[in-house]
Amino acid sequence: MIKKRKCFVIFGTIILTAVIFIACSAESAETKVINIVRYPEPADYTLIHSANKFPEIKDENFDFDVRSMDLLSEDLINRFDDLMYTTYDSKTKWPENLPEGFEPEKVMEIYKNPGLNIRELHSQGITGKGVGIAIIDQTLLVDHEEYKDRIKLYEENEDAGKYEAQMHGPAVASIAVGKTVGVAPEADLYYIAGDFGTYENNNFEYDFSLLAKNIDRILEVNDDLPDANKIRVISMSIGWSKNQKGYNEITEAVNRAKEAGILVVSSSIEETFGYRFHGLGKYPMADADDFDSYKPGSWWEDNAEKILKNNNGSILLAPMDFRCTAAPNGTNDYVVYSSGGWSWTIPYIAGVYALACQANPDITYDEFWNIALETGKTVMIEGSGGQEYAMEKIINPVGIIERLK
Numbered sequence: 001m002i003k004k005r006k007c008f009v010i011f012g013t014i015i016l017t018a019v020i021f022i023a024c025s026a027e028s029a030e031t032k033v034i035n036i037v038r039y040p041e042p043a044d045y046t047l048i049h050s051a052n053k054f055p056e057i058k059d060e061n062f063d064f065d066v067r068s069m070d071l072l073s074e075d076l077i078n079r080f081d082d083l084m085y086t087t088y089d090s091k092t093k094w095p096e097n098l099p100e101g102f103e104p105e106k107v108m109e110i111y112k113n114p115g116l117n118i119r120e121l122h123s124q125g126i127t128g129k130g131v132g133i134a135i136i137d138q139t140l141l142v143d144h145e146e147y148k149d150r151i152k153l154y155e156e157n158e159d160a161g162k163y164e165a166q167m168h169g170p171a172v173a174s175i176a177v178g179k180t181v182g183v184a185p186e187a188d189l190y191y192i193a194g195d196f197g198t199y200e201n202n203n204f205e206y207d208f209s210l211l212a213k214n215i216d217r218i219l220e221v222n223d224d225l226p227d228a229n230k231i232r233v234i235s236m237s238i239g240w241s242k243n244q245k246g247y248n249e250i251t252e253a254v255n256r257a258k259e260a261g262i263l264v265v266s267s268s269i270e271e272t273f274g275y276r277f278h279g280l281g282k283y284p285m286a287d288a289d290d291f292d293s294y295k296p297g298s299w300w301e302d303n304a305e306k307i308l309k310n311n312n313g314s315i316l317l318a319p320m321d322f323r324c325t326a327a328p329n330g331t332n333d334y335v336v337y338s339s340g341g342w343s344w345t346i347p348y349i350a351g352v353y354a355l356a357c358q359a360n361p362d363i364t365y366d367e368f369w370n371i372a373l374e375t376g377k378t379v380m381i382e383g384s385g386g387q388e389y390a391m392e393k394i395i396n397p398v399g400i401i402e403r404l405k
Helices: 002-030 104-111 118-123 168-177 208-223 247-259 269-273 301-309 342-359 365-375 397-404
Strands: 086-089 132-137 151-156 188-193 197-200 203-206 231-235 263-265 276-282 294-296 315-319 323-326 334-337 377-382 388-394
Touching: 104 323, 104 334, 118 397, 132 168, 132 208, 132 342, 168 188, 168 323, 168 342, 188 208, 208 231, 208 247, 231 342, 247 263, 247 269, 263 269, 263 342, 269 276, 276 342, 294 301, 294 377, 294 388, 301 377, 301 388, 315 342, 315 365, 342 365, 342 397, 365 397
Parallel strands: 132 188, 132 231, 151 188, 231 263, 276 315, 315 388
Antiparallel strands: 086 334, 197 203, 276 294, 323 334, 377 388
């Protein structure tokens, strides 16, 4: 009897060990890197910004753009207001005397906060772990410290493979999954550097059939992923219209993603999913976790009252301006963008959806969007004639996760 008991104990131990080994092996297989085709070289902005002189007027896209400039000989003591709207990076060299209240490194750290109490969720273990986010964008600085440990796939289309790292890719990747600036810092990243068109006689023409092929590649990769680690969202900071080449192909590809249960966040999401969103501005240096710090985004602020008064709370608002992201010109470098566009809002929404998928793996994209609107916050903004209007609905990540518990 004792011998039998010993045999059962030994046999049970062997079985338990085997189960643990299989489980560990399965976990390792789930998180493996599938393919990284190349490690693009960092960009060199010193070739672009060689004037080394603080601009006198704002740039249309980047306000006062001094990325990688040598400003050591500049007198900026009376340029405080302009400095609050400056785009700069880790390689920008500043003069010793700067206006009181502007400390470039301190500002950079403040703007690294993804905001809206996202870090509170991180402290609770809601980090997007086990959820896949796919991004189709420009050439990526693959080994940037913000996301290099999250990349499971990096592939390139033909033309994208010719370039050094571009500014757009590191920004959107770090907003989505960056370890310090990102919304979902433990989500898995599947990235394709895509071609969005072709050049003929020095003229660029969009061709969204190329983007459609990238979506299909992501769906192909997703088919082979374990059920517990599927790609749940594709982030594409671009939109398309019926008169553009490849419109039918991209529409059909997005529909295939929808059928696979994948949310595709793009500038065309109103057409493809029936959802509406807009990008939030913010007061310079204001607390990113305080909803009252936000206002309509810089590029649509003048029309915000008209837009928001007629939306009946159907527009989801997410951060856009005053962000610090991974920079393309150094694996440990960062860049502050004083103003942004939907390009920054799209990966933010994708990241929040990844958090929701971790909290409730059974959630659908329709359920998520409805909950996001229902739990969204409202801030009153002073409009024309001193009358206030409601800026709503600001995405409330903590409220979304609490609803899902």
